Amino acid sequence: xxxxxxxxxxxxxxxxxxxxxxxxxxxxxxxxxxxxxxxxxxxxxxxxxxxxxxxxxxxxxxxxxxxxxxxxxxxxxxxxxxxxxxxxxxxxxxxxxxxxxxxxxxxxxxxxxxxxxxxxxxxxxxxxxxxxxxxxxxxxxxxxxxxxxxxxxxxxxxxxxxxxxxxxxxxxxxxxxxxxxxxxxxxxxxxxxxxxxxxxxxxxxxxxxxxxxxxxxxxxxxxxxxxxxxxxxxxxxxxxxxxxxxxxxxxxxxxxxxxxxxxxxxxxxxxxxxxxxxxxxxxxxxxxxxxxxxxxxxxxxxxxxxxxxxxxxxxxxxxxxxxxxxxxxxxxxxxxxxxxxxxxxxxxxxxxxxxxxxxxxxxxxxxxxxxxxxxxxxxxxxxxxxxxxxxxxxxxxxxxxxxxxxxxxxxxxxxxxxxxxxxxxxxxxxxxxxxxxxxxxxxxxxxxxxxxxxxxxxxxxxxxxxxxxxxxxxxxxxxxxxxxxxxxxxxxxxxxxxxxxxxxxxxxxxxxxxxxxxxxxxxxxxxxxxxxxxxxxxxxxxxxxxxxxxxxxxxxxxxxxxxxxxxxxxxxxxx
Ligand code: B12
Ligand code: SF4
Numbered sequence: 001x002x003x004x005x006x007x008x009x010x011x012x013x014x015x016x017x018x019x020x021x022x023x024x025x026x027x028x029x030x031x032x033x034x035x036x037x038x039x040x041x042x043x044x045x046x047x048x049x050x051x052x053x054x055x056x057x058x059x060x061x062x063x064x065x066x067x068x069x070x071x072x073x074x075x076x077x078x079x080x081x082x083x084x085x086x087x088x089x090x091x092x093x094x095x096x097x098x099x100x101x102x103x104x105x106x107x108x109x110x111x112x113x114x115x116x117x118x119x120x121x122x123x124x125x126x127x128x129x130x131x132x133x134x135x136x137x138x139x140x141x142x143x144x145x146x147x148x149x150x151x152x153x154x155x156x157x158x159x160x161x162x163x164x165x166x167x168x169x170x171x172x173x174x175x176x177x178x179x180x181x182x183x184x185x186x187x188x189x190x191x192x193x194x195x196x197x198x199x200x201x202x203x204x205x206x207x208x209x210x211x212x213x214x215x216x217x218x219x220x221x222x223x224x225x226x227x228x229x230x231x232x233x234x235x236x237x238x239x240x241x242x243x244x245x246x247x248x249x250x251x252x253x254x255x256x257x258x259x260x261x262x263x264x265x266x267x268x269x270x271x272x273x274x275x276x277x278x279x280x281x282x283x284x285x286x287x288x289x290x291x292x293x294x295x296x297x298x299x300x301x302x303x304x305x306x307x308x309x310x311x312x313x314x315x316x317x318x319x320x321x322x323x324x325x326x327x328x329x330x331x332x333x334x335x336x337x338x339x340x341x342x343x344x345x346x347x348x349x350x351x352x353x354x355x356x357x358x359x360x361x362x363x364x365x366x367x368x369x370x371x372x373x374x375x376x377x378x379x380x381x382x383x384x385x386x387x388x389x390x391x392x393x394x395x396x397x398x399x400x401x402x403x404x405x406x407x408x409x410x411x412x413x414x415x416x417x418x419x420x421x422x423x424x425x426x427x428x429x430x431x432x433x434x435x436x437x438x439x440x441x442x443x444x445x446x447x448x449x450x451x452x453x454x455x456x457x458x459x460x461x462x463x464x465x466x467x468x469x470x471x472x473x474x475x476x477x478x479x480x481x482x483x484x485x486x487x488x489x490x491x492x493x494x495x496x497x498x499x500x501x502x503x504x505x506x507x508x509x510x511x512x513x514x515x516x517x518x519x520x521x522x523x524x525x526x527x528x529x530x531x532x533x534x535x536x537x538x539x540x541x542x543x544x545x546x547x548x549x550x551x552x553x554x555x556x557x558x559x560x561x562x563x564x565x566x567x568x569x570x571x572x573x574x575x
Contacts, residue, residue, distance in 0.1 A: 011541065012092040012156050015120075016065055017075040018058040019098050019105035020083050022531050029105050033395040036077070036532050042395055043330065043361045043428070046418035049477055049520055050427035055173040055532040059189055059242060060126065060148060061097055065539040066167040066553045067149045070156045076535040083109060086536075087117040094120045095152075098128035100368055103138075103389035110139040123155070130208055130370035131389070145370075147194060147214050164216045166191065166226050168233040168552040171240030171270075173532060177429050178473050179519020180512045183466065187238035187270060188230045192217040192252075196244040198274060198309055200297075201372040202334070205244050208370055213248070220255025226554060227267050233552040238268040238292070246271040247281040257288050266455040268292045274309040275318065287325050287443065288452050290459070294322060295330045300337060301351045316355045323358070326439015326460045328432050331357035335414055337365045341404040342413070349417040358435055359428040362417045364410055365402075366394040426483035429467075430474050434490055436464040441497070461498070468494050468501070469508045473516045 024035035035041040039052035058076050065072040075086055087094060094113045098106035110122050124134060125144040135143050144151045153160055169189040175182040193216050195209030217223045231237045246269075247253050260266050270293035278286070278294065286294070298315050299307050319329050333352035335345060352360050367374040367383060377383050382400045392399045398410045405413070425431060440460040447457040471491045478484035501509060537550045544553075 011070045013090075014068070014070060014072045014093045014095060014152075014156075015075060015086060015091045016061045016072060016095040016097065017083060017086070017109070018061060018077060019096070019102040019109065020078050020080045022079075022529075023077075024529055029108065029390070030102070031390050031393070031396070034101050034390070034393045035529075037530075039359075039428075040528075042363060043359055045395075046415070046422050047427050047479075049178050049516065049523055050429055050474070050479075051177075051528075052428065053174065053176045053530060055530075056171065057169065057173060057535065058097055059169065059191065061095075062167050062169055062537065062551065063191060064095075064148050064152050065537070066165050066549075066551065067162075068152050068156055068539070069158050069162070069541060069544075071541055072539045074535075074537045074539070076537075077532040078534050080108070080112075082534055084112055084116055087113055087120070091117055091120045093123055093155075095123040095125055097126035098124070099126055100128050100131060100389050101391070101393040103128055103131060107138045114139050125151075127204055127208055127368070130204075130368070132369055146209055149216075165553045166216070166230070168230045168554070170234070171242075173535075174530070176519075177470065178477065178512070178516040179522065180470065180473065180515045185234055185236040187240045187268075188234050188236060190223070190227065190230070190239040190241045190243075190269075192223055192241065192243045192246065194244070196248065196274075198245065198248075199372070200299075200307060200309065201376070202365065202367065204368045204371055207372065213245075215249075218252070220252050220257070220259055223252070223256050224259035224263070224265075228263075228265060229554040230552075231265075231267065237266070238270075240270045241272070244272055245274050245277055247273040247277040247286075250277075250281055253281060253289065254285070257285060260290070261288075261450075261452055264451060266290055266452060266459070268459065271295070275313040275315070276309045276311070278318070279313065283321055283325060283327075286322070286327060287456060290456060291327055292463070293328045293330070295332065296357075297332045298352065298355065299332065299334045300348050315351075319355045319357050323356075323435045324438050325442050326436055326456075326463070328358040328435045330359050330361060331355055332361040332363065333417075334365050335362050335417060336398055336402055336405050336410045338402070340365075340402075342409065345413060349413075349420065352417070353421045353424050356425060356431075358431040360421050360425075362414055362421075364394045364396075364398055364414060365400075366392060366398070367400055368392065423479055426486055427474060427477075427479065429470055430483060430487055430490070433464070433467040433470060433474075434486075436460060436467050437490060437493060437497070440464045464494065465498070465505070469505065469512050472509050473512050476513065477516065477520075 023030065024032055026032045036055065038054055038056060044051040061074045061076060065074050094117065096106050096109050106128055113120055113122050121141040122139060123142045123144060124138060124140045125148050129143050129145050150160055170186045171189045172186045175186050193214055195213045196206040197211060197213055199206045199211040217226060227239060268290040271291055272295040275296060298310065322329050331352060367377045377400050384399050384401060387399050391397050396411050398405060443453060443460055444457040447454045471487050474487040475484050478487060539550060543549060
């Protein structure tokens with residue numbers, strides 16, 4: 001049954017909020033390890049001043065708001081006081097989006113709603129909603145375990161068959177390396193869909209979305225049209241693709257390439273994808289698609305056969321091939337898995353270092369609610385249910401009893417892994433400059449192959465020039481002699497390719513040096529915590545009808561068989 005649902009329900013006024021800050025500090029609500037930053041939290045955290053400092057909005061909130069025909073306000077990164085001030089204005093419903101480690105914050109917010117806005121219904125959503133029995137331990141009226149747009153549409157009485165709209169959003173708010181802002185508008189966000197069918201046992205996102213993929217943009221054509229509109233609105237052709245396994249749908253990805261080539265519009269994409277999907281899609285196609293960054297879960301030495309997605313893959317070779325064509329790789333590894341002991345874990349750490357990715361994420365093996373791993377360890381009685389949820393973030397403690405890693409051994413092992421990876425492979429920014437040089441060297445030789453390759457060579461040259469500005473800063477802050485030497489050699493290699501920096505290039509380098517000196521002082525005297533700014537966005541129906549929206553939004557989906565299926569799924573999920 002896929003007919004539209006339209007009711008005469010009066011419009012509701014809704015607040016959608018993320019949890020309150022401050023973030024990344026030890027207080028009654030959170031922990032210092034739980035930083036609201038991707039790289040500094042779990043990737044480049046040991047790299048000192050060279051760590052990437054990026055803030056990302058709570059994207060799901062804007063997606064839901066943009067797709068609802070009712071007045072919705074989005075409150076992102078509020079303080080507790082700002083949240084109270086907002087709910088005192090009065091709402092029919094307050095949606096709280098949270099993840100497991102932010103459980104206590106969500107519980108506090110729900111009780112604040114009951115106190116200051118008692119007439120509002122409380123809706124819990126996001127990955128924290130998967131916590132077993134959450135409805136009993138947090139005051140609430142609804143818990144949404146899974147996809148949110150369709151649930152919200154049903155809640156407000158909106159037709160589920162309305163086209164999906166995609167807001168034009170920056171993928172990052174703040175983007176600095178060594179205190180130097182990355183120039184130009186940040187890449188735009190693109191959300192083609194949520195979930196992944198691979199269902200790796202530890203994976204929260206796959207399990208949360210029912211081990212299936214729910215597509216918002218069902219075809220390559222829809223993706224292309226969305227990209228074109230967003231790129232024109234935001235003035236950048238680069239996209240950060242928030243999709244767990246973007247290349248898995250090969251047909252859709254190939255159609256996107258065709259569209260780009262047909263219209264001579266060549267976007268760049270940062271993607272998440274698994275080894276098996278990358279191999280099936282092919283590196284040549286990744287170049288044609290304009291992929292500049294790939295996040296790949298290698299997890300553990302593949303010859304242990306722990307993950308089907310990595311069967312038969314040679315990780316080191318794959319990474320080398322990708323970097324040789326200018327695609328930076330973030331390799332992800334899991335530490336303190338069941339087979340790990342203090343004696344054998346170094347082998348897996350060294351494996352992740354040896355693949356020579358641009359950067360590495362190390363995460364502790366963390367069973368999170370709703371995953372297969374969680375059920376299995378719970379059944380075995382190994383889950384540490386006494387450990388407060390604030391600690392369930394995978395960057396300090398294990399939330400299960402691993403007899404080989406008692407006390408703080410897991411934390412030490414994790415710290416040691418990040419430190420060694422940095423010292424052996426140098427800073428991530430150095431490696432990213434190197435990848436752009438390697439890519440330019442390869443692709444420029446193929447520039448005459450097609451218009452696509454010609455554009456890709458030009459893009460790589462521009463990227464190389466932009467990143468090369470950082471080389472003096474990298475040298476001045478090198479972690480060891482090896483990094484200093486590597487950065488000096490790379491600078492010479494760039495000079496040999498395109499000559500010495502011109503006046504503008506020299507000025508940019510001097511500017512970067514000054515900013516990095518300031519950043520080092522800031523770190524020394526004020527510490528490294530940076531809080532994201534509060535963002536309040538009003539999505540009003542009247543504004544939308546008058547053609548005014550706080551963010552540009554685009555109707556992107558046609559009613560395809562895929563979205564029909566999705567509607568069926570949404571009926572089931574919402575009932
Ligand atoms: C972007 C991101 C971040 C950003 C956070 C941005 C922000 N402002 O919150 C950064 C990089 C800072 C970050 C940090 C962390 N993250 Co994070 N992050 C993600 C990521 C990659 C994408 C989330 C996203 O935008 N998805 C796209 C949108 C459209 O989907 P969505 O958010 O899930 O929203 C949909 C539904 O969930 C639902 N929904 C969401 N909220 C609500 C609210 C209501 C009311 C309703 C009805 C529905 C609803 O509807 C939406 C549309 O369908 C996910 C993985 C993933 N691919 O989803 C991990 C993920 C959410 N992060 C996770 C974790 C654990 C963390 C960290 C602890 C770091 C870490 N150790 O991994 C820190 C914690 C930071 C903090 N202090 O809170 C886990 C959560 C696990 C869990 N079960 O709770 C995830 C799932 C990754 C994983 N490990 O599997 N993260
Ligand atoms: S391939 Fe990646 S996104 Fe998909 S289930 Fe496995 S870990 Fe999750």
